[in-house]
Amino acid sequence: DGPAVVVFQDLDDAAVGATFGEVMCSTYRAFGSTGLITSGGGRDLEQVRALHYPVFTGSTICSHAYCHILHVGLPVRVGGLTVHTNDLLHGDANGVTRIPIDIAHEVADIAQEFVNAEAIVLDYVKAEGTKSIAEFAERMKQLGAAVQGLRKRVSRAGK
Structure with a gap:
């Protein structure tokens, strides 16, 4: 078992609001998450950085959104790859990659x-x-x- 990371895909074709910000990242962290990977846009980046909560995001956007979680545990498309539950991921400022467990x-x-x-x-x-x-x-x-x-x-x- 590795650290718990929140991974989600924004299904909006064109971003209309942020999928995360200071409130959501603080919430994820409070429930044990060690980071966030999303195809959606983010806001409050300075505040999120101050939380020392790593995020990988597809873009930034200033407007609020009211996200609805449609499914949990399904594969999602983020950062150019399909992510499944329990995948080992590595992310940094350059992007996100999956590392096969067997290697x-x-x-x-x-x-x-x-x-x-x-x-x-x-x-x-x-x-x-x-x-x-x-x-x-x-x-x-x-x-x-x-x-x-x-x-x-x-x-x-x-x-």
Whole structure:
């Protein structure tokens, strides 16, 4: 069991009001939720940030809404993926992704290796001095090979 996260999909085609704000996030938190992921818009972002309650939202909107929960426990579409009850999710300022449970430990184990692989390029482009397209291309090739190797290690194919 992981932390409880509220995940919901706003069914309005064009947002007409916020699906969350300070009141709803405070409420979710009071009932044990550790975060919120929604396709809907949010409001009161400064107040929500002050709660230290992480949210991923599709947009911001200033107007209130009166949300109606139609179903609980059904798959929802949020952040470009379909989320099911008990999915392991990772979200940050860049978006939300689902981590298959059967490879979650492996993903955690290789996270630093992925950062190290990116450093092949980042260290080069951030360093002082003149840059070479050929050297940059070589480092991108090395990065690609390193990432491909990591993908093979945690791939569910053949397991």
